[in-house]
Amino acid sequence: MKTEILRMLRETDGYVSGQELCNKFGVSRTAVWKVMNQLKDAGYEIEAVQNKGYHLLSVPDLIDKIELSSIRNTGWAGNEIFYYESIDSTNTKAKELAEEGYPSGVLVVANQQTAGKGRRGRVWISPKGTDIYMTLMMKPDIHPNHASMLTLVAALALAKGIRRETGEEVQIKWPNDIVLNGKKICGILTEMSVQFDCINHIVIGIGINVHNESFAEEISDTASSLFLESGKHFHRAGIIEAFLEEFEKTYAVFLETEDISRLQKEYNALLVNMGRQVHVLDPKEPFDGKAMGVTNKGELIVDTWESRKLVSSGEVSVRGIYGYV
Amino acid sequence: MKTEILRMLRETDGYVSGQELCNKFGVSRTAVWKVMNQLKDAGYEIEAVQNKGYHLLSVPDLIDKIELSSIRNTGWAGNEIFYYESIDSTNTKAKELAEEGYPSGVLVVANQQTAGKGRRGRVWISPKGTDIYMTLMMKPDIHPNHASMLTLVAALALAKGIRRETGEEVQIKWPNDIVLNGKKICGILTEMSVQFDCINHIVIGIGINVHNESFAEEISDTASSLFLESGKHFHRAGIIEAFLEEFEKTYAVFLETEDISRLQKEYNALLVNMGRQVHVLDPKEPFDGKAMGVTNKGELIVDTWESRKLVSSGEVSVRGIYGYV
Numbered sequence: 001m002k003t004e005i006l007r008m009l010r011e012t013d014g015y016v017s018g019q020e021l022c023n024k025f026g027v028s029r030t031a032v033w034k035v036m037n038q039l040k041d042a043g044y045e046i047e048a049v050q051n052k053g054y055h056l057l058s059v060p061d062l063i064d065k066i067e068l069s070s071i072r073n074t075g076w077a078g079n080e081i082f083y084y085e086s087i088d089s090t091n092t093k094a095k096e097l098a099e100e101g102y103p104s105g106v107l108v109v110a111n112q113q114t115a116g117k118g119r120r121g122r123v124w125i126s127p128k129g130t131d132i133y134m135t136l137m138m139k140p141d142i143h144p145n146h147a148s149m150l151t152l153v154a155a156l157a158l159a160k161g162i163r164r165e166t167g168e169e170v171q172i173k174w175p176n177d178i179v180l181n182g183k184k185i186c187g188i189l190t191e192m193s194v195q196f197d198c199i200n201h202i203v204i205g206i207g208i209n210v211h212n213e214s215f216a217e218e219i220s221d222t223a224s225s226l227f228l229e230s231g232k233h234f235h236r237a238g239i240i241e242a243f244l245e246e247f248e249k250t251y252a253v254f255l256e257t258e259d260i261s262r263l264q265k266e267y268n269a270l271l272v273n274m275g276r277q278v279h280v281l282d283p284k285e286p287f288d289g290k291a292m293g294v295t296n297k298g299e300l301i302v303d304t305w306e307s308r309k310l311v312s313s314g315e316v317s318v319r320g321i322y323g324y325v
Numbered sequence: 326m327k328t329e330i331l332r333m334l335r336e337t338d339g340y341v342s343g344q345e346l347c348n349k350f351g352v353s354r355t356a357v358w359k360v361m362n363q364l365k366d367a368g369y370e371i372e373a374v375q376n377k378g379y380h381l382l383s384v385p386d387l388i389d390k391i392e393l394s395s396i397r398n399t400g401w402a403g404n405e406i407f408y409y410e411s412i413d414s415t416n417t418k419a420k421e422l423a424e425e426g427y428p429s430g431v432l433v434v435a436n437q438q439t440a441g442k443g444r445r446g447r448v449w450i451s452p453k454g455t456d457i458y459m460t461l462m463m464k465p466d467i468h469p470n471h472a473s474m475l476t477l478v479a480a481l482a483l484a485k486g487i488r489r490e491t492g493e494e495v496q497i498k499w500p501n502d503i504v505l506n507g508k509k510i511c512g513i514l515t516e517m518s519v520q521f522d523c524i525n526h527i528v529i530g531i532g533i534n535v536h537n538e539s540f541a542e543e544i545s546d547t548a549s550s551l552f553l554e555s556g557k558h559f560h561r562a563g564i565i566e567a568f569l570e571e572f573e574k575t576y577a578v579f580l581e582t583e584d585i586s587r588l589q590k591e592y593n594a595l596l597v598n599m600g601r602q603v604h605v606l607d608p609k610e611p612f613d614g615k616a617m618g619v620t621n622k623g624e625l626i627v628d629t630w631e632s633r634k635l636v637s638s639g640e641v642s643v644r645g646i647y648g649y650v
Contacts, residue, residue, distance in 0.1 A: 092424075119520060144469075147519075196515055197638030
């Protein structure tokens, strides 16, 4: 009921009458009044005017189940939300839930991670209350060999979601970092459990630096936050919801062909590497070249002076004003 | 010390002198005598002759850490052995150990599984003491897209190991079942945890029906055991060790090319499907054809009357005397 009342308050321009709420939920005036007080305690600013009803003035920057559910507008993505004030890693939790039998679409969100994971065993710095740490769990019926493309699908959806919600012109650094003014503000860690020819589950872990005001000196040249780059504080739940909506749409397009041929153009348009010098840390031999976009399989096309190469793994840095990032 | 003494008893044709053992391990006669009694209690038949020493007459059909370690003759495979009298699933345990940071090569063995897993969410019947349930965990530095071939590598190693240890002419049913007289006696369940372009870990779970004397009626046409097909009882630890040795060798060949081009011939020679009518449960449309072996990527080549098809997923049944198996 709390979620539904909050949703009604959000969706009503004027006032929501107390009597209307009583009738809708079959409860007393006192019960409605209690919910309003709980919401106020949580940080929602609610005005109560006699003979008119309740009116929502402002919302706090929460990302808990009530807040996310009250703005949820998706089909399968986030069909069940697990929120934690603090957790080791949202990816680890999402994998556990998958093994326990939870269905595709579960979203794990945390306000803090004590053992946040980055790619290749690195740490993802996850302070309390400033950023977004979330993992979407899926059990898709696609071939395992096609699944690595999902990380590009997620990057595209994330870039579009952030652009829509914040107006900031974020870009994608291949394969799946999101950058703003050339600095990394989001990372995606996709992990997958596979049998021979079928997928047990995939978890798409996303960290977004939203309000973060400082980074360790070692990474401050390359890492930043939406706040540091734009000077604005954005509503975290809005960004999460925007991502989920964009992901559902983008994923549906991916499923049509089980590759990114119909997303390629849009992805390339947001690709920060596009047309720029890149340095490819190929496991066999590093090389330099010019990035020319991605193929329909998600490989990065890199032209060197002697040949065209397709990069499907390894790390790629982009030449920027401050050298390679 | 117990493992080492057992190994010496095994490797010595005549008698191992008590004094020699005292010197070797720097312990008293009583300490040696205690170990001998422990081994006898575990089921090892040991003869003690005055002025000659100890002699091993027979070994019990154990698959615990002591027994497996005393015959272990491999490099990395089985570098650490976890034995359980009963466990839910050796694959689940191996995945946990991988996540906890254990290195490549850990072997999990159980005498019983309470939630044994087969492919595609099926159950693997795992009664106590009769069969082999084991999982080899690896953290290989290969591309995730090449990893599905490991299940064929495992099948080949398993077929070779069983042939060597038992003399029974088992065959492979694509991709990774082991059959004897056309009936399934082993199954392999490979599960993998992957990031975008690197593997967290792979677990290769293997169930081998060794002494099993009966199967449920529903599966008795297709499932069997080494005992039922050969009339003989084989030593389970010997089969495990033979598999590990063959797997190390076969895997090293796989690594040379990261595909099965150098194993193809050997695999095809053991393939029960070879040259026979098969029914392919293709997810899109089932079809029939003649199996012509595997490609260097491990796909099954199936010739239909109109074209040659490469099967990389789905299930394939083979036409036998009793219909399709």
